[in-house]
Amino acid sequence: MSRYLLDKFLYTVDRDPDLLERYRNDPRGTVQWWEAERANVILNCPGLECSTWLAFTHAEREALATHDYVTLFELGSHNFLLLTLFIALFERDYSEPLGFQREFAARLGHWTVPYPDIST
């Protein structure tokens, strides 16, 4: 289970405007690059001091590579990080205010509490 790494992807893309656009336009390529180059960067350490062990599962990689936020929710990615990043990715494609946010909710409509565990 690499919920932490899923969250790290969402977090690091959400805070970087260039990476955000790259992920919107080329999700599979961005995920592949990010896992190879960024997944093991400890955010408060220089590049000399990377981790050596972090990797996505196949299901996680596929969900990220296909912008599949329903599966990401079900895999336990953090709800706040997931929502914030996906608003930034797709809200612009909806003409109604909150149109994307409401579709997001509807596509998760088959869920009732308890939701998937988000603890890391």
Place this chain on the structure above:
Amino acid sequence: MATVAAVIASTHHPFYYRASTSAGEDRPPFADEWVAKIEAFRETLTRARPDVLVMVGSDHFHQLWLDNMPQFLVGKAPCYDANFYNEEREFGLPRMFVRGQEDLSAYLLRQGLDAGFDLAFSNELRIDHSITCPLMTLRPQADLPIVPIYTNIFAPPLPQPRRFVQLGKTIRQLVESWPSQARVAIIGTGHLSLELGGPRQFGPHGPDPEFDRQAVEWIASGDLTSALAEVSLDSLWLPGNATHGFMDFMLMMGVAGENAKADHVDSLDLFHTMEAYFTWYPKEAGEIE
């Protein structure tokens, strides 16, 4: 010793800034009522004549991250930059700059550690909308020095609700024992029922209006006994998946004191969430004009 001039608790809705500053067709229909309520709420702080603001909030995965996550953190810096790129992007929040009351930060850290809270600290903290929203609503000129205090209500494992209450009580005692003539307002923001990134988000009301009604009653009457009896880390998932922010309200109930009735209570049922505003004036705050 310092005087606690006011204790203030509220929600922190990041859409307020845009709603209140928009005009014409962009101005939402609820904006005027919202602004009127905020202006009345702002007056409750102004009347207390504060010199310093202690501000309790929660970083929304901006600076604090899962590789090194503090449960309770006190900012200790001479200045704080504020708001982040993704808050500018999503909510239209402006970049801000606030001075810090560093000697009070140092006092709260030393005395808090000695009182049994292993507080983390930050000497370079960028604050987010959990603290800038109440600045924009309550003190938009942002002219008073602050002490920011962050709590973890986002990243499990979280501290227990009673720990938030205990920290609130401790903050109150420590501010009252701070060797200073300053008038200090203690302000904290949290959430009532709230869903973010889940099936109940952005509905016509908050996800659990009954929880909201009960929560407002607990806060307004200072009913810590009932709140602590009925709220747990597990139960807070039920009203909405971001409802653990209610523990910041519980912290502020600890600051205000057991059974302390709020002097100002107001709320606004918005789409997506209920807004709520509370102010207490401690007796020692003196005459409030």
